[in-house]
Amino acid sequence: MKRILTLIMCLIAAVKGYSQTQPGPQAYNFSIQEAVDYAIAHKDSVVNARLDITSADYRVKEIIGQGLPQISGQATFQDYLKVPTTLLPGEFFGQPAGTFIPVKFGVKYQSNLAASASQLLFDPSYIIGLQSRKTYKELYNRAYTRTKIDVIANVTKAYYQVLVSNEQIKLLDANIAQLKQQVDQTTAQNKQGFVEKIDVDRIAVQYNNLVTNRENTLRLLALNYQLLKFQIGMPIEFNLTLKDKLTDINMDADVAQIAGDTTFYKKRIEYGLLETNLKLSQFDLRRQKAQFLPTLSANASYALSYQNNSFRNLYTTSFPSSYVGLTLNVPIFSGFQRTNRVKQSEITVQKNQNNLNSLKNALGLQAEQAKVVYFNGLQSLNNQKRNQELAREVLRVAKIKYQQGVGSSIEVTQAQTELENADNSYVQSLYDALVSKVDLDKAYGRIQ
Structure with missing residues (x-):
């Protein structure tokens, strides 16, 4: 009983002390x-x-x-599970006229990395x-x-x-x-x-x-x-x-x-x-x-193309391309x-x-x-x-x-x-x- 009373008194004192320390x-x-x-x-x-x-x-x-330069980048990757087939005339290969030879153009893996920029001029x-x-x-x-x-x-x-x-x-x-x-x-x-x-x-x-x-x-x-x-x-x-x-x-x-x-x-x-x-x-x-x-803008692009039948060697050889140009847009009739x-x-x-x-x-x-x-x-x-x-x-x-x-x-x-x-x-x-x-x-x- 004494322990319970002591515990209650301690709790009351703690609550009172806490309330006194709290800002009003x-x-x-x-x-x-x-x-x-x-x-x-x-x-x-x-x-x-x-x-x-x-x-x-x-x-x-x-x-x-x-009006500031607009720059963007792009990366693509394609895995051709089936390389597209194109039919070529047989005459190209010494075959009779009217016949076609199926030929596959391209490789299994292709990837492109490109950056383009445009600048508004007028x-x-x-x-x-x-x-x-x-x-x-x-x-x-x-x-x-x-x-x-x-x-x-x-x-x-x-x-x-x-x-x-x-x-x-x-x-x-x-x-x-x-x-x-x-x-x-x-x-x-x-x-x-x-x-x-x-x-x-x-x-x-x-x-x-x-x-x-x-x-x-x-x-x-x-x-x-x-x-x-x-x-x-x-x-x-x-x-x-x-x-x-x-x-x-x-x-x-x-x-x-x-x-x-x-x-x-x-x-x-x-x-x-x-x-x-x-x-x-x-x-x-x-x-x-x-x-x-009319409006006038300048644009430019630089790209790297990668192609290979082996994924491991895909990025060993690149084929770059780039261009710069102007675009003039003249409104005529709307x-x-x-x-x-x-x-x-x-x-x-x-x-x-x-x-x-x-x-x-x-x-x-x-x-x-x-x-x-x-x-x-x-x-x-x-x-x-x-x-x-x-x-x-x-x-x-x-x-x-x-x-x-x-x-x-x-x-x-x-x-x-x-x-x-x-x-x-x-x-x-x-x-x-x-x-x-x-x-x-x-x-x-x-x-x-």
Whole structure:
């Protein structure tokens, strides 16, 4: 029995010591910029966009490689189990006309070793492909920028959501504290016979509702932290706290200066992407037209042939052969295929140009909408701040009137409810204003 107890104690000590040596979850304390930097380094969509850029580099190298010498080697071996037989006219051997003599040409074992090379000398399609490689890489770089901008906007909004939830909890804590004091005072007055039991019950109901609301908000806050960690690509088991406060955010954006920029659409990555697509379609049109021009390439080959009836002596004697030459390919007629491909490319160029013009108008409309929403959000936020102050003042007066016996508990309850509604409206207006600020910066190309 003692041995069993000793063994159990040793196991407990070992487990405890092991758990103490294991590192706990990593902890981070991020500002908004640090959260954005972490997301750019770890968010899977951004990482994949960077991989696309690397893949595009290899694709460009592949295209360049088409103009470099192409060298290949070949080795063959044949064992003729039955050497082919050819019939020769009998006259060759002094036989009567019309007769044939079977003759076997060749040997049992044959082998060939060959190396060939070709070099592209002139191909307009290849030249145009080289000219477009910079634009091709630009397409993936801008796609990476677009992904990064989306991640920055999403991370910023998620960060703001956590800050707003924390602000909501502060407001709830303040209301709960003052309401708890009111509950205690009303309960004491009820015991002394100054107020009725129903007055205590009314305030208790409000207090319980506030406590429940706070618990629900705490759970939502935890969820908002999880959402923020997801947006920045952080494992959800890591610990994350925030440095920035709501007071650190400048809500007074210089909208007049932003609105004065009439070429803001050129800063939008969506416009840049369509510009790049237009350039690529123009290169493709030139490539299709180049299909009408001839191509020229050089080629060379060197081969060794081995033949023998004995496998052992097969590679003792070789018969070399070699050549160099030029190949000129002149397109003459392809059933109008090249012409139709050119027409299709011309239509693609026109469509991309139309899309670019349409996007310019759409971005202008989006910017105007973002500006209006931002102005409305600021106005609503300022209005809700004033409503908060008024609701607090109404509650203060209602309490004084109730304590002096010239007011009712219903007035106090209604004033408390109005303050809670004002706080909720303020929190919602605060989040809406913060989100509209992000959307405004994005609409005017200020997020890069």
